[in-house]
Every structure is written in structure tokens, then in C-alpha cells.
Amino acid sequence: MSRALLLQLALPLVQTHGFTRETLARSVLSLPTPHSKPLSETAVSALFGNGDDARRTLIEAWLDSGRESMKAAPTPAVKDVLGTRLRHNEPVLRHLPEAFALLATSTPPLPPLHLTPALKHAASVADEACRVAGDASTGTAWYARRASLAAVYAAAELHQLTSPHSAYDFLNSLLDKASAVEHAISETELFTRYIARSWAGIINSRGIF
Amino acid sequence: MLRLPKALPRAISRPFCQVSRRRANHTQPHSNSQTTAGRTTHFGFQTVPEESKESLVKNVFDSVASSYDVMNDAMSLGVHRLWKDDYVSQLKPGSRGPMKCIDVAGGTGDIALRILDHARENYADRETTVDVVDINGEMLREGYKRFKKTMYHNTSQIAFHEGNAQALPESQFPSNTYDMYTIAFGIRNCTSIPDVLKEAYRVLKPGGTFACLEFSRVNNPMLSAIYDQYSFSVIPLLGTILAADRASYQYLVESIRRFPSQPDFAKMIQDAGFVTGGMHEGKGGAWTDLWGGIACIHTGVKI
Numbered sequence: 453m454s455r456a457l458l459l460q461l462a463l464p465l466v467q468t469h470g471f472t473r474e475t476l477a478r479s480v481l482s483l484p485t486p487h488s489k490p491l492s493e494t495a496v497s498a499l500f501g502n503g504d505d506a507r508r509t510l511i512e513a514w515l516d517s518g519r520e521s522m523k524a525a526p527t528p529a530v531k532d533v534l535g536t537r538l539r540h541n542e543p544v545l546r547h548l549p550e551a552f553a554l555l556a557t558s559t560p561p562l563p564p565l566h567l568t569p570a571l572k573h574a575a576s577v578a579d580e581a582c583r584v585a586g587d588a589s590t591g592t593a594w595y596a597r598r599a600s601l602a603a604v605y606a607a608a609e610l611h612q613l614t615s616p617h618s619a620y621d622f623l624n625s626l627l628d629k630a631s632a633v634e635h636a637i638s639e640t641e642l643f644t645r646y647i648a649r650s651w652a653g654i655i656n657s658r659g660i661f
Numbered sequence: 662m663l664r665l666p667k668a669l670p671r672a673i674s675r676p677f678c679q680v681s682r683r684r685a686n687h688t689q690p691h692s693n694s695q696t697t698a699g700r701t702t703h704f705g706f707q708t709v710p711e712e713s714k715e716s717l718v719k720n721v722f723d724s725v726a727s728s729y730d731v732m733n734d735a736m737s738l739g740v741h742r743l744w745k746d747d748y749v750s751q752l753k754p755g756s757r758g759p760m761k762c763i764d765v766a767g768g769t770g771d772i773a774l775r776i777l778d779h780a781r782e783n784y785a786d787r788e789t790t791v792d793v794v795d796i797n798g799e800m801l802r803e804g805y806k807r808f809k810k811t812m813y814h815n816t817s818q819i820a821f822h823e824g825n826a827q828a829l830p831e832s833q834f835p836s837n838t839y840d841m842y843t844i845a846f847g848i849r850n851c852t853s854i855p856d857v858l859k860e861a862y863r864v865l866k867p868g869g870t871f872a873c874l875e876f877s878r879v880n881n882p883m884l885s886a887i888y889d890q891y892s893f894s895v896i897p898l899l900g901t902i903l904a905a906d907r908a909s910y911q912y913l914v915e916s917i918r919r920f921p922s923q924p925d926f927a928k929m930i931q932d933a934g935f936v937t938g939g940m941h942e943g944k945g946g947a948w949t950d951l952w953g954g955i956a957c958i959h960t961g962v963k964i
Contacts, residue, residue: 455936458964480868480964487868491962493756494841494870498960499938501945502751509945 455499459513466514470547471554473506504554511551514544515573519580531627533581534605538612538619549613570606578602600630702852705915714852715825719797730769735903736896736913744956745775745845748874751949751958752841755780759788760840763864765826765857766847767793768800770807770819772874776843777813790817792834794824827856829864837866845874849920858933865963871935876917877926877950877957884953892917923948923957935961 462479469475476499477490491499500506518540525536541548555569578601582589589597604626612619700711709717733741754760754776764773773791780786795801801821813819822833826847842861851857861871879885892914900910921929924940927947931937937947937960949958 455938458936483964487964489868491868492760492840492870494752494754494760494872495868495962497751497753498870498872498962499936499945501938505944 458499459510460517462510463514463517466510466547467543470544471507471511471514471551473500476500476506476510504557507551507554511555514551515576519576522577522580522584525584528585530581530585530601531624533584534577534601534608534623534627535620537577537581537605538608538623541609541612542616545613545616571602574602574606574609577605581605596634600634604630703916703919705912706919707915711852715796718850730771732903735899736910740952741846741956744874744951745771747951748772748843748845748872748958749775749779752776752843752870752872753779753783754841755784755786755789759786759790761838762789762791762841762843763794763834763839764791765794765842765844765861766796766850767843767845768795768797768804770804770821772843772845773804773819774807774811774813777818787818790819792820792822792839794822794826794829794834796823796825798823826851827853827860829860834864836863839864840866840869842869842871843873846876848873848875849916854921854926854929855933858930858935862934862963867963869963871930871961871963873926873930873959875926875957875959876920877948877954878922879954880950881953888955923950923954923959926957926959930959930961933961934963936964937961 458476458479461482462475465475465478465482469478473493473496474490476496477492480487480491496506497503500509518537521540522533522537525533544551552570555573556565556567558564558566575598578598581601582598587594587597604623607626608619608623611622615622701708702711702714703709704714704717737744749772754762760780762773762776764770764776767773770793773793776791777789780789793801793804795804801823805821808814808819824830824833826844842865844857844861848854848857858871865871879888896914897907897910901907904910920926923942927937927940930947939946942948942950947959947961951957
């Protein structure tokens with residue numbers, strides 16, 4: 453018996469009860485030998501944190517399960533992997549804005565709004581997508597690939613919150629655009645290198661240096 | 662904590678004097694505090710026969726019961742009140758209806774009183790009950806006297822029982838009875854911590870919460886240095902001045918150093934069968950440090 457198991461049991465309840473302490477309290481009702489009543493407030497605080505910290509623990513567990521779900525993508529193509537992740541949002545879509553708002557809300561010593569959790573979420577999804585897709589890039593390309601995927605996924609997820617049905621088309625169009633941009637950048641880089649080399653050649657032939 | 666011997670048996674007080682000569686070693690790790698082969702346990706930095714610790718601790722508290730709270734205030738400069746307030750408010754007794762609580766090693770009733778006050782003042786709950794258990798009759802008498810000054814006296818909300826935390830009698834404390842088990846600054850003085858935890862697990866209902874407030878390890882090196890200095894220089898001096906008893910104050914600081922670190926104690930709670938938060942400090946963790954780890958709240962839930 454562990455806390456992780458209780459979190460696992462709580463996840464399916466999010467759909468009906470949202471990311472709340474109530475969901476966590478009810479997790480024990482789904483145990484193999486279910487309790488007769490939900491956990492007390494004291495027990496929820498003891499296991500998952502006081503006040504909204506318990507809700508944050510639940511949201512983190514849900515985000516982790518979302519990343520796990522990406523492994524079940526039909527093909528290892530980035531499009532399918534990110535699509536699978538978006539599909540994981542669907543059952544709890546109406547609770548997500550509040551959950552993200554809670555993650556972005558901080559306690560008084562910190563600024564009232566901090567974006568680190570949002571950036572971390574997008575970056576970890578992008579990283580997992582690259583891992584599942586078998587991305588072998590190194591150096592600056594490693595960062596560029598993850599940054600572009602994180603931006604694409606974040607935009608697609610925001611789009612999904614307001615327009616769930618068109619989210620997948622939006623994701624695909626963004627991925628196409630991103631690959632077009634990547635292609636344009638790499639061509640620009642190549643062209644710039646040619647120009648630089650030719651200038652170097654001209655300068656050398658003139659015997660300036 | 663803060664439960665200090667005023668007068669110790671001669672056999673114990675003498676080794677304490679020897680201990681003070683080894684003070685430079687007080688932060689070094691100690692050998693295993695309990696060896697099953699020789700059946701010994703620790704009493705401060707001293708190793709004593711396991712069967713004698715209980716009576717030693719009992720003697721200690723018999724003699725300090727009347728001045729217990731004054732000593733607490735003097736030793737901690739009043740901070741123990743803040744810690745106890747934090748401890749109880751974190752547990753939120755009565756937030757979801759009446760709870761049946763047991764406060765072990767809580768003779769003078771300060772935790773029990775806070776629990777009942779918290780439930781009454783915040784949730785208008787006059788049905789929450791607390792059973793106070795202590796091995797020491799003198800401490801219980803102090804608690805009883807204190808409660809006579811409150812509205813809880815002669816109500817079913819409070820009861821005092823003399824009992825050993827390591828072996829609560831099944832007839833008096835049946836299994837699966839309580840919603841919350843609290844033990845504040847008491848578990849350190851017990852001979853066998855696993856036995857206490859085992860009993861706590863037994864008496865709690867499924868879904869019941871175990872919460873322990875105890876001195877712990879300070880991890881910040883700067884704070885730790887200041888704390889050690891205060892513990893080993895100022896506290897024994899206070900003991901000399903206030904109680905003319907340096908040895909007993911030495912016992913206090915030594916017994917704190919012998920208590921397991923936060924992760925080790927959290928592991929012991931898990932080994933007893935409790936589910937705890939993550940193995941880290943703070944939000945959603947198995948323990949919460951107070952004042953950088955000088956004291957620490959450990960929680961666990963029986964599932």
C-alpha cells in the first residue's frame with residue numbers, strides 16, 4: 453500500500469470530482485478492500501499536503517500519467533505522440549483551466565503569478581515526445597527541437613481548451629509550420645555559409661590578408 | 662521535550678557527568694541505539710538495560726510534573742507553544758465532523774486542550790473527544806488539574822488514562838477505535854519506537870491519522886552550529902540556574918541527538934504499516950520541519 457497507489461486510484465475520479473481534495477479523499481473507496489467512507493481532511497493533508505498543496509500533488513500525478521500515456525501512441529511519429537497526449541486531456545478538459553490556474557498561482561513570498569510550472573509542463577511533454585519518437589539530435593539541434601515542440605504543444609493545448617474538436621488539425625498545421633520554419637532556418641544557414649565562404653575566397657584571392 | 666528530570670537516581674546521574682566531558686563528540690553518529698543481543702537501549706548518550714529505561718523515564722517525570730510547563734517555556738523561550746499550535750492547526754481536528762482522538766504521552770494535556778479548542782473555535786464542534794494517555798500518574802494529575810479550569814472538565818470530551826504507549830491494553834484501547842493519534846515530544850522517551858508505532862497502528866481506524874511532533878535534525882549547517890552551541894552550553898546552564906540540575910538538562914539535549922533523523926523516522930512510520938507523504942520535507946512530504954528542523958511533524962495514515 454502506498455501513496456502512489458492512492459493517487460492512481462484518484463485519477464479516474466478526476467473526471468467527476470475535478471482536481472479537488474474530495475477526489476483524493478474518495479480514492480480509498482476504490483481500494484480492493486474499500487473503506488466505508490472517504491478519508492478525513494486530516495488524512496488527506498497528512499498524505500498529500502495542506503490546503504491547495506494536496507490539489508497540486510494530484511495535478512502533478514495527473515500530468516505524470518499524461519506523459520506515461522504518450523508511450524501508447526499508435527506510431528512513434530511526433531504528430532501521433534503529441535496527439536495521444538492531447539487525447540489524454542479530453543475527459544478532464546473542463547477541469548483543466550482551473551488546474552493550470554492553480555499551478556500558476558503561488559504563495560505570497562513569490563510573485564503572484566509564476567510561469568515555471570507551465571513551461572516545465574510543456575518542456576517535459578516535448579522531451580517525452582522526442583524520447584518516444586527516437587529523436588537523435590545533439591548539440592543546439594537538441595534544444596531547438598524541444599523548444600519548437602514545446603511551443604507547438606503549448607499552443608495546441610491552449611487551443612484545445614477553447615476548441616477541443618479542431619485541436620488535432622491545429623496541432624498538425626503547427627507541426628507542419630514548425631518543420632517549414634526549421635527547414636527555412638536550415639536553408640538560410642546553408643546559404644549564409646556559402647556567402648561567407650565566397651567572401652572569404654574573394655578576400656583571400658585579393659591578397660588582403 | 663522539555664520533560665526533564667529534576668532528580669535522577671544516583672546510578673544515572675553519575676554517567677551524565679562523564680558524558681559532559683565528551684561533549685565535543687555530540688554531533689557524531691552513534692552506534693545503533695538498540696541491540697537485541699544485550700537488550701540495551703539509550704538514555705541520553707548512555708546505554709542502559711532496556712528494562713530500566715521505562716522506570717528511569719517514569720521517575721524523571723514524576724519529579725518534574727508540577728513545573729513541566731514552566732520548564733518548557735524556559736528551555737524553548739516559549740517557542741514550543743508556537744510549534745504545538747502549528748501542529749494542531751495542521752491536523753485540523755473537527756474539520757469534517759467530530760473525531761475520536763488519542764493523545765499519547767500527553768499527561769499535562771496541552772495538546773488535548775489545543776485539539777478541543779481548535780475543534781470548538783473553528784468548527785463549533787463540541788463532540789470531538791480526546792483520550793489522554795501517559796505512563797506517569799503525576800503528569801496526568803497535572804493535566805487533570807489544568808482541565809478543571811476549562812469548560813471540558815467533567816464532560817465526555819476528555820478522559821485521562823495511565824498507560825504505556827508501547828503496550829496499550831486491548832481492553833481499554835480496542836483496535837480500530839481512533840480517528841487521530843497524536844504524540845508530542847514523547848516518543849523520544851520510549852524504549853522502543855517501533856512498538857509505539859505498532860500500537861498506534863493498532864488503535865487507529867482505517868483512514869485514521871498518526872501525527873508526531875518531536876525534536877529532530879537541523880540540516881542547515883549554520884543554524885545547526887548555533888543550535889548545538891545553545892543546546893550544549895546554554896541549556897545545561899539554564900538547568901543549573903532554574904533547577905539546580907545540570908545532568909537532567911544534559912539528558913534532554915542528548916536524547917534529542919539520539920533520535921532518528923527525519924527520513925529514518927519516516928521510514929520507521931512506513932515500516933509500521935502507515936502510508937506517508939513523499940519521502941521529502943514540506944508540501945506533500947512525510948514530514949514538516951519547524952524552525953529548520955529543530956522540531957518536526959511526522960504524519961502517516963492507516964489505510
